[in-house]
Amino acid sequence: MKRREFIAIAGGAAAGWPLAARAQQPGRVYRVGWLSIGSREQTIHIIKPFEEGLRSLGYRVGENVVIEYRFADGEMDRVPALAAELVRLGVDVITTGSNANTLTVMRLTTTIPIVMTNSVDPVGVGLVSSLARPGRNVTGFAQDTGGELNDKRLELLKEALPNLLRVGILWNPDFTPNRNRLTSMNKPAQAMGLTLVPAEVLGLDTLEPAFATMVRERAQAFVVLSEPLLANYRGQIAAMAVRDRLPAISTTREYAEAGLLLTYGANLPDQFRRSAAFIDKIFKGAKPADLPVEQPTKFELVVNLKTAKALSLTVPPTLLGRADEVIE
CATH class of the missing domain: 3.40.50.2300 (Response regulator)
Incomplete structure (x- = not known):
């Protein structure tokens, strides 16, 4: 297997380059933004499988991928500032977890890809146009799409x-x-x-x-x-x-x-593990608008x-x- 293109911690100016062009640069280290309403302790059970998912696709945390973790520690009024910080850093993708996080990031950027890892009724609340064709800079996973x-x-x-x-x-x-x-x-x-x-x-x-x-x-x-x-x-x-x-x-x-x-x-750990595949596709040049939103397969x-x-x-x-x- 060919060596993967890398994802990155430095070079904020490069955040403005077209994603497909960045994905073609061997040896590059990309940054993944992680936005959580909870604390690190409350989410460690999903952080580990998320990192395992990246590792299974050839990404090594701290080497060819750096994850910028931001935790609101249960204080929802902190989320907008944390989201703005990730956008200013020029991360290459942001994982948002919940609806509130996704909406917050969507208000701040229409260009940075967003992977929602645990959304509820994303079509009904306006996160995406449809599950099959999200149509914006957002894709990822949905649960409870019906009753x-x-x-x-x-x-x-x-x-x-x-x-x-x-x-x-x-x-x-x-x-x-x-x-x-x-x-x-x-x-x-x-x-x-x-x-x-x-x-x-x-x-x-x-x-x-x-x-x-x-x-x-x-x-x-x-x-x-x-x-x-x-x-x-x-x-x-x-x-x-x-x-x-x-x-x-x-x-x-x-x-x-x-x-x-x-x-x-x-099964949330399984869902977060699988979300790494969305990030992998985006790093290879896929547009979130074209990546169908997936639903859980493991209950x-x-x-x-x-x-x-x-x-x-x-x-x-x-x-x-x-x-x-x-x-x-």
């Missing part, structure tokens, strides 16, 4: 709790896709004989009132409509769920590892038996048998 996954989570919660009638929905109304998510859950909930109890969370100080709402409205369990804000609070959410004796389900294994009873969704069900024990619940054997991972 099927949240329907499945309701089904799993009902299977774990056969007498379930009232389900809390912990959600952030400021996250645009959540309104469609909540609306789409009504019909399947009714078909399952479930009444939904929405509880809004706008920040850490609103978690307690949200749980008070679910308890007051006699919710027997709840679903977390995950997005970056609530993902940052997953530890607190899990602790409150056990305290109030409320079984819960959310999207990714990180919530189960934090202490929620169940999670079902995309996993995780059951936390420690939490089940704390809640005095017996998880049905049928559910345990289908679990990809059981935390004991």
